[in-house]
Amino acid sequence: MWKVVPLLAALLVVTACARQEPVSQPVTQTSSLQRNAESLQAKLRRTPDDASAWAQLGATHVELARTTFDPQHYSRAERALKESLRLKPEGNGEAFMGQGALFNARHDFVAARDWGQRAVSALPDSAQAQGVLVDALTQLGDDAGAAVALQRMLDLRPGVASFTRAAYHFELHGRLDEARVALERALETASSPEEAGFCQFHLDELKGRTDAEALEVYGGLVSKAPSPEYLVKYGKALDKTGKPAEARAQFDLALQQLRALGGDDLTAALIAADHGDPAEALRFAEKEWTKRQSVFTADAMAWALHVNKRSAEALPYSDKAVALGWKDPEVLRHREAILGSLR
Template sequence: MRRLALLITTAALCGGLAALGTVGRDGSGHGSPTADAAHPASTAPVGDSSLTRAIAADQQRLRQVPGDATGWARLGAEYVEQARLTADPSYYPKADEALHRSLALAPEANTDALTGLGALANARHLFDQARDFAEQAVAVSPAHWPAYAVLADALTQLGDDSGATEAVQQLLDRRPGTASFTRAAYDLEQHGRIDDARTALQQARDGAYDPADRAFCQYQLAELDRNYNRTQEALSGYEQALHTDPDYTPALAGRARAEAALGHSEDAVRDYTAAIAKVPLPQYLLELGELHDSLGHAEQAREQYRLLTAEQQLAAANGVVDDLTLGQYQADHGDPAQAEQLLRAEWNRRHNPLVADALAWALHRNGHDTEALDYANEALAHGWNNALFRYHRGEIERALGRTDEARRDLSAALATDPGFSPLQAPRAREDLRDLS
């Protein structure tokens, strides 16, 4: 970790990014720990229209030269990126076919296809497969920096703490820039080093010349501000990102989160609705549903949850395994027993702090508080001062009669982010008053 901090301070920034189709801070594509599983920081967004043109050009070329292994790998990576931008998982089978065709044409030393398959596996939440593909690519070509980005994302989601940090360091060594600095920032944040994380994101922003890259960095800085009780600054950051790139949907959803935390409910509903119309991510649907719930709009909340379930089913039909988001939804709005089953399965696949926290909450909702506390402690073990994690552990401690510990954790949750959830932050305040 000391070497990672030194490199963040001194490295020169380089421009340009590969479209790696990485998962988001919550495991989904964009990031909030309150929804889907977040976020090794994604690569910066690629313009939808330019990507569509690139896909069309590669499709045309491959009709003429079907034996072009490099072209098939590039097309597969483009399909992964298109799925990320549009939240349309039907691109994943297309990506899978294109990347495997590339590998069949060039089975030896095909780092582009291996890296693309790793990015695809990350997007489908098949993180163990993503790790294996990335490691194969690194073994073939140790200088191939995009493989380290895929590897860092996979290891972060798998909960391999030291391995993820090392992969980020390897990425920084080979390609200091937006993709590496944003991943470094997330690694630092998970270890409680918020100031260092902000420094890394500021360096990424200051070295970003492309508007899409710059908007992405502005958005990540705003997310960091929002997570740590700088909500007004976060709102300004999201607006800066939208000014830089008006089509950047995550900033629109981020602005909605900040507006909800500041009590600007009508503005938040408007912005969430606009973001969902562009990119119907389950994370956005869950957040808007909970906002409606907090406002007493039961029918509107049910509609968002219905759409979330439909999106989850569509994703599953296209090879995405996402028991985390569904488990989080079921724990608070559906069947807690099913939530526990889903999240135990997810924990068996990956020991990530987000999964530990979600499983702890599902166990609490089912009355298994002693076991829940073990997982809540695991979620916070590496120093991530996450308000939702603190709230969940505080409620578990409260149920176990550990009054002092509960008071401490509920207070810490509200001090870290007073608006961490439109539903649960008010409950935290009420329960803290009861304990006091």
């Protein structure tokens, strides 16, 4: 049995059976999801009182929103999940999971945690329900709670979804060797080209990319799935290769998307701090901090305060950002700048 807490050796002997879903071949994946949505819609025209089908349709639209970056899918997911809950308000684990996934996607992690807990109560042997809860607790900064839910997920189904979440858990604790092994185990258990591509992508992320590799990888991703995350990474790659004007265009587009969609004030804070208005960066960061006090928001607060020339106030937040052992290069860059300004 694989364990979250013990050392690397425990992971090496496992026999395998928020990161999110695979990033490779997004067109293929989106087509499959769209076909699934159409099939469920056809089924519901015949049997409109099928609470399970409504819940599945809602979950499919959450995934379509993630792969297409079309916020209309969130509204469709919400309507489908509400209909499922209207038909079956109690013990509807599928709808509870769908709601948790929807609120995670919308960055309302408190609501996602609450729905995840309801899903786990209704479906105690569901690894997927545990995954919804792991994602919410991780983002809320409840490290102990996330570890418990992750261990339960691994016990139930040590596959791609659980191993990749384990890798992220290790990464946040600075246990990079164990994170790599977890991703390698995930890659071994992948059952489709999309899953394998997802695992390989994050293995390469963990190992680090050269500037040329980053330019090619993120440029390709932006052309297929122009999410704020990929736009920012592509912008950084452009900046490092001497293309500041093109880089700025990516940052501006990412910030425009975030302002329009709302919800992800954390990413907006970091973009504004480096490439926009420092005062706006601090407003974004403070708004996110009122909702969750995680290592992620601590780093955003620290950096936003620093670029507003308030480094003494930034330091306690920077301390919190690395308290678990997180060694993310950007977080360490922020910390070094803050410490340097106080010397």
